[in-house]
Amino acid sequence: xxxxxxxxxxxxSICAVMAILLALTNYFTAPIIKKNQDxxxxxxxxxVMPNGTGFEKMDTGSYTLPKTITxxxxxxxxxxxxxxxxxxxxxHFVIMCGVNADGTVSGAKCISSEETKGEEKTxxxxxxxxTIDDVLxxxxxxxxxxxxxxxxxxxxxxLNAAIILGGGSVDIRTPEEILADNLTQALPAGEGQFxxxxxxxxxxxxxxxxxxxNGAGSVYVMGEEFIGVPTGATSENETVAxxxxxxxxxEVEKIDLTAYEGLPKRLKSASKTTTxxxxxxxxxxxFGIMNTEExxxxxxxxILVRVSITxxxxxxDTLTVYQAESENYGAACAKEEFYGQFDGKTEENYREIDxxxxxxxxxxxxxxxxxxxxxxxxxxxxxAEE
Amino acid sequence: MDAFKSLLVILLSSVxxxxxxxxxxxxxxxxxxxxKKLDQATGMGIAVTAVMLLATAVTWPIQYFxxxxxxxxxxxxxxxxxxxxSLVQLLELLLKRFIPALHKGLGVYLPLITTNCAVLxxxxxxxxxxxxxxxxxxxxxxxxxxxxxxxxxxxxxxSRIEESNIPKxxxxxxxxxxxxxxxxxxxxGFAGIVEKLFA
Amino acid sequence: MKKNGSxxxxxxxxxxxxxxxxxxxxxxxxLATTTNVTGAFGMGIAALAVLVCSNILISLLRKxxxxxxxxxxxxVVIAGFVTIVQMIVxxxxPGLYEMLGVYLPLITVNCIILxxxxxxxxxxxxGKSALDGIGMGLGFTLALVVMATIREVLxxxxxxxxEIGFLQNYKIEFLVKAPGGLLVxxxxxALVYVITRGKAPxxxxxxxxxCPNAANCQTGTCExxxxxxxxxxxxxxxxxxxx
Numbered sequence: 065x066x067x068x069x070x071x072x073x074x075x076x077s078i079c080a081v082m083a084i085l086l087a088l089t090n091y092f093t094a095p096i097i098k099k100n101q102d103x104x105x106x107x108x109x110x111x112v113m114p115n116g117t118g119f120e121k122m123d124t125g126s127y128t129l130p131k132t133i134t135x136x137x138x139x140x141x142x143x144x145x146x147x148x149x150x151x152x153x154x155x156h157f158v159i160m161c162g163v164n165a166d167g168t169v170s171g172a173k174c175i176s177s178e179e180t181k182g183e184e185k186t187x188x189x190x191x192x193x194x195t196i197d198d199v200l201x202x203x204x205x206x207x208x209x210x211x212x213x214x215x216x217x218x219x220x221x222x223l224n225a226a227i228i229l230g231g232g233s234v235d236i237r238t239p240e241e242i243l244a245d246n247l248t249q250a251l252p253a254g255e256g257q258f259x260x261x262x263x264x265x266x267x268x269x270x271x272x273x274x275x276x277x278n279g280a281g282s283v284y285v286m287g288e289e290f291i292g293v294p295t296g297a298t299s300e301n302e303t304v305a306x307x308x309x310x311x312x313x314x315e316v317e318k319i320d321l322t323a324y325e326g327l328p329k330r331l332k333s334a335s336k337t338t339t340x341x342x343x344x345x346x347x348x349x350x351f352g353i354m355n356t357e358e359x360x361x362x363x364x365x366x367i368l369v370r371v372s373i374t375x376x377x378x379x380x381d382t383l384t385v386y387q388a389e390s391e392n393y394g395a396a397c398a399k400e401e402f403y404g405q406f407d408g409k410t411e412e413n414y415r416e417i418d419x420x421x422x423x424x425x426x427x428x429x430x431x432x433x434x435x436x437x438x439x440x441x442x443x444x445x446x447x448a449e450e
Numbered sequence: 451m452d453a454f455k456s457l458l459v460i461l462l463s464s465v466x467x468x469x470x471x472x473x474x475x476x477x478x479x480x481x482x483x484x485x486k487k488l489d490q491a492t493g494m495g496i497a498v499t500a501v502m503l504l505a506t507a508v509t510w511p512i513q514y515f516x517x518x519x520x521x522x523x524x525x526x527x528x529x530x531x532x533x534x535x536s537l538v539q540l541l542e543l544l545l546k547r548f549i550p551a552l553h554k555g556l557g558v559y560l561p562l563i564t565t566n567c568a569v570l571x572x573x574x575x576x577x578x579x580x581x582x583x584x585x586x587x588x589x590x591x592x593x594x595x596x597x598x599x600x601x602x603x604x605x606x607x608x609s610r611i612e613e614s615n616i617p618k619x620x621x622x623x624x625x626x627x628x629x630x631x632x633x634x635x636x637x638x639g640f641a642g643i644v645e646k647l648f649a
Numbered sequence: 650m651k652k653n654g655s656x657x658x659x660x661x662x663x664x665x666x667x668x669x670x671x672x673x674x675x676x677x678x679x680l681a682t683t684t685n686v687t688g689a690f691g692m693g694i695a696a697l698a699v700l701v702c703s704n705i706l707i708s709l710l711r712k713x714x715x716x717x718x719x720x721x722x723x724x725v726v727i728a729g730f731v732t733i734v735q736m737i738v739x740x741x742x743p744g745l746y747e748m749l750g751v752y753l754p755l756i757t758v759n760c761i762i763l764x765x766x767x768x769x770x771x772x773x774x775x776g777k778s779a780l781d782g783i784g785m786g787l788g789f790t791l792a793l794v795v796m797a798t799i800r801e802v803l804x805x806x807x808x809x810x811x812e813i814g815f816l817q818n819y820k821i822e823f824l825v826k827a828p829g830g831l832l833v834x835x836x837x838x839a840l841v842y843v844i845t846r847g848k849a850p851x852x853x854x855x856x857x858x859x860c861p862n863a864a865n866c867q868t869g870t871c872e873x874x875x876x877x878x879x880x881x882x883x884x885x886x887x888x889x890x891x892x
Contacts, residue, residue: 067715067717068717070715071715071717071718072718074713074714074715074718074722075718075721075722075725078710078714078722078725078726079532079725082528082725082726082728082729083525083528083729085729085733086524086525086528086729086732086733086736089732089733089736089737090524090736092740093736093737093739093740094524094736096740096741097736097739097740097743100739100740100743101743104743472827473827474681474827475676475677475678475680475681475827475830476677476681476755477677478676478677478680479676479677479760482676524732524736525732526732526754527728527731527732527735527754527757528725528728528729528732531724531728531757531758532721532724532725532728535721535724566758567677567755567758567759570754570755570757570758571751571755574751574754574755575751578750578751617839619839619840619842619843620835620839623673623835623838624835624836624838624839624842625835626835627831627832627834627835627838628831628832628835628836630831630835631828631829631830631831631832631835632828634827634828634831635823635828637827638826638827638828
């Protein structure tokens with residue numbers, strides 16, 4: 065018993081001695097450590113805002129800032145330093161960006177990234193001293209478009225955030241969010257879930273039609289205007305009413321492809337409307353197939369394009385039905401910004417579109433599919449006349 | 451759903467990608483020492499997993515509700531190692547008294563785990579990584595399972611080495627380390643897989 | 650040349666009883682911090698400092714510490730010194746602190762330190778214990794630096810962060826990754842065996858008794874490459890349990 069009490073006492077006293085030693089060391093080193101940490105933290109901030117002083121971390125809970133912003137520091141001179149995390153070619157692309165009180169970029173620096181080309185290490189220098197419009201006008205660097213575009217957008221977010229923190233208001237929604245908001249506003253009953261309707265008839269004055277996934281109705285887009293029409297109702301707007309009538313009268317009949325000779329091999333299916341328009345589904349070679357004529361279908365790397373064309377050879381609507389292109393590159397062919405460019409084009413001018421940057425093979429495969437669609441329409445039309 | 455996904459990412463990355471033994475080199479001693487036979491390797495792996503979970507369950511609250519509260523963050527190492535040592539002692543006593551069968555199976559490994567650097571390592575890393583309590587527990591589980599996996603796989607490799615004719619200087623630890631190197635090489639193949647899986 | 654006692658205490662740690670290559674202790678930091686020479690040297694010196702301090706204090710207290718609680722006492726002393734070293738490194742060498750990360754507090758569970766406390770400092774006077782600490786610490790540092798030199802020069806074409814021009818196109822990057830560490834370590838152990846053939850002591854008598862992982866190792870880690878291979882590990886788990 066006595067022995068165990070002695071043992072415990074010895075252990076406790078050794079603990080006490082060590083604790084005192086630790087406390088002493090801590091007393092001397094803690095201020096130095098604190099100073100080092102502050103200096104290190106400020107060093108990163110000073111690099112993007114050389115004349116900044118008295119940086120203080122801000123709580124931005126009461127502001128709605130772009131999602132890329134992770135940390136905000138306010139400088140005594142009225143400027144801000146933002147830490148942003150975005151995604152270029154790879155995720156976890158972290159940038160520090162300083163914004164002066166006058167709304168120009170004081171400096172931008174990439175502090176960690178997994179990008180492949182290393183362009184991000186120096187790109188920030190090109191953005192220093194610029195305003196928001198100037199930033200957007202700086203060229204992306206070809207070959208590292210994804211990286212440099214992400215860089216520019218992050219700096220844009222920082223500039224916008226500075227305006228918001230300064231009491232101003234900026235639209236920080238992405239194009240997708242703006243569209244979703246407009247649709248919901250036009251037809252609240254759609255509950256925010258809409259699908260773009262593939263148009264097979266010529267409808268004058270209408271840019272696009274979205275139908276609510278829950279069947280509540282449709283939204284007609286005319287330029288900046290969004291007009292919601294509940295199911296079963298007829299719009300008061302004449303243009304929309306006319307479009308409704310055309311769409312309601314439209315009937316589609318499938319064409320038997322075996323009845324025709326010499327159709328492009330890649331034509332997968334074809335239909336015809338009562339008004340004589342053709343709806344074709346054509347395949348194009350994706351990046352994985354590199355445009356070779358004979359390709360292995362099972363690799364899955366093809367693009368399936370649906371296109372509606374008038375008998376006169378004018379494209380009404382285009383849609384990417386399937387693609388398996390590389391994310392961040394060719395996959396952009398599934399975006400409306402890309403395929404929407406074909407609307408209203410004819411065989412003469414369909415190649416005058418902006419290619420997908422960094423994805424030449426995908427773009428070429430897509431154009432080849434459209435070319436085949438035009439070819440097919442001619443043959444199908446010829447067959448009908450016989 | 452997102453919370454669940456993040457837990458799954460933590461679990462899988464600590465089992466496969468950041469395997470403590472094979473890519474972070476924590477817990478090498480028992481890895482080399484007790485991996486000769488499959489049953490011993492399994493026993494050790496399970497015991498380590500259990501102690502890691504227990505250690506995390508105790509050290510996490512100590513760090514956040516005791517050390518940080520009274521500004522004694524710098525006592526972390528000394529407190530953690532003492533807590534782990536006492537926990538292991540306690541666990542062994544309890545097992546011996548109440549579940550003798552389990553003690554017979556796992557008890558022998560328990561006193562040896564006190565200074566397994568993987569256990570202290572996971573306790574400190576959970577704090578450094580800023581995990582919350584649930585994430586810490588999942589991470590400890592993942593690290594423990596990763597350790598178990600490495601032990602079991604390696605015990606299979608070692609039984610082959612024992613039977614081969616190796617140049618004299620490499621006999622024993624030399625060849626064992628080189629075999630471990632190849633196993634580690636295989637685990638490098640998991641790099642990036644977890645992020646892609648849930649991207 | 651007269652081989653006096655204290656000199657041999659100091660020198661044995663360098664090669665004959667090198668803690669890393671002969672006694673096979675402290676494997677975790679050996680593998681983890683040898684991707685570059687700077688980190689390896691820093692780790693070695695940090696461990697040396699802890700080793701010398703803990704050896705001195707434990708040797709001073711060896712008559713006071715009751716036998717039945719000596720291991721917890723040693724652990725407290727070591728953990729204390731590790732934290733002190735950690736704070737000093739963090740204050741004055743923040744770059745090194747970042748580089749070593751979690752491996753710095755983990756010096757606490759480095760078997761070399763506890764092993765020397767148990768085997769040497771607990772039984773010898775202060776002067777000898779200090780020398781033993783310096784010797785072992787230098788041996789550890791030397792081993793880490795040798796291994797880091799191989800890995801950094803061949804794997805990253807640089808030495809202590811300074812780039813070596815003509816090797817830039819011949820990097821064997823595998824060596825600075827995890828598997829490379831194990832491979833280099835395995836080869837170095839074989840090399841040291843060749844150099845010290847016959848002179849290397851049986852590990853059991855030097856380190857195992859002091860290593861808390863001793864029973865854990867059985868004949869695995871604490872086994873001399875050739876001499877003890879014949880000792881087959883029979884029913885070792887029972888022995889371990891009885892400990």
